[in-house]
Amino acid sequence: MDKRYFTEEHQLFRESLQEFLKKEVVPHINKWEETGHIERFIWEKFGEMGFFGLAYPEEFGGLDLDLFYTVIFLEELQKVNSGGFAAAMWAHAYLAMTHLNAEGGQAIKEKYLAKSITGEMIGAMAVTEPFGGSDVAGMRTTAVKKGDSYIINGSKTFITNGVYSDYIVVAAKTSPELGNKGISMFVVDRDTPGVSATKLDKLGWRASDTGEIAFDNVEIPASHLMGEEGKGFPYIMQHFAFERLIMGVNAHARAEFALEYAVQYMSEREAFGQTINKFQALRHTMADCFADMEVCKEFNYSVAARLDKGEYVVKEATISKLRSTKMADEVIYQCLQMLGGYGYMEEYPMARLLRDSRLGPIGGGTSEILREIIAKMVIDKKEYKPAVKH
Structure with a gap:
């Protein structure tokens, strides 16, 4: 336990969460992976x-705790070995609910945020579209004002909790002619007429319901606008830093889980009269993997500490996601190799881990887009500023 970031209370929370996951979640994971x-x-x-x-x-109904409780929540979710289950939980708790909390008015918070905290309602956040993911400003979904309502038309895709959620936080263009200045945020009830969803079949994250959602003349009350009209883009950008850090933390945690498993396996597996953890080539491969994981973890903790103090860490969080997700893929690839033929078998954890991890450099902003954002900041000296609180 790193005492710079974690207290005794944090440690107790981690232990109770581990116990809970082992008892309440792990026994169901294989079923959920199969059924989606x-x-x-x-x-x-x-x-x-x-x-x-x-x-x-x-x-x-929340607990209003510091960000390191969230870090623990994310880390331990990676260790049940279902990236899909973890994603369903954190997309609800930190994508959908972050927007409700930051932009939702009192009535929206009393209804949606309170019930999301109790788990009575499940949320999804819908920004990505079939024709553009990281290009948020290029979105085509529209929300046209009509009296006391907005009419939403368009489609979203790759939405975690996209099929079984109760409400969707939707980004749509209220003034398409204004480009990224014309985007607004809404909360839409799943059972509103005109909302439909199709489940997507994925390489990994099998337990989570990733959906494509269509909005066909969906009429919602004007009170479901969150924050100010036209401010959606800065709201999304503001929360992207948090989302990227979440994915960075997830990455170092799953890499750590893979390493712990592989090291344990190597201590038991014998070849040529000794356990394979005695072979220098394998030892040194593991040493490199461990070093890479530790560097990312240390960096991610320092970024989390700064974010917790209210600093606008968009550059650091972008680096966190870029570097940590690549590291996790490489580390898990090597850990699978350490298991030999068993690494390729579904009954061992590494095959699923490898598939689930591969989404890291894609979801929540591809590595290519992240490099361009970092380049803009370090080469073009572009400054990203937080959205002004109203």
């Missing part, structure tokens, strides 16, 4: 334990 459907009861159990409320105000 995480059953409702587990959301309510997470809610009862307060796990969805870690970062949220007490007024709505």
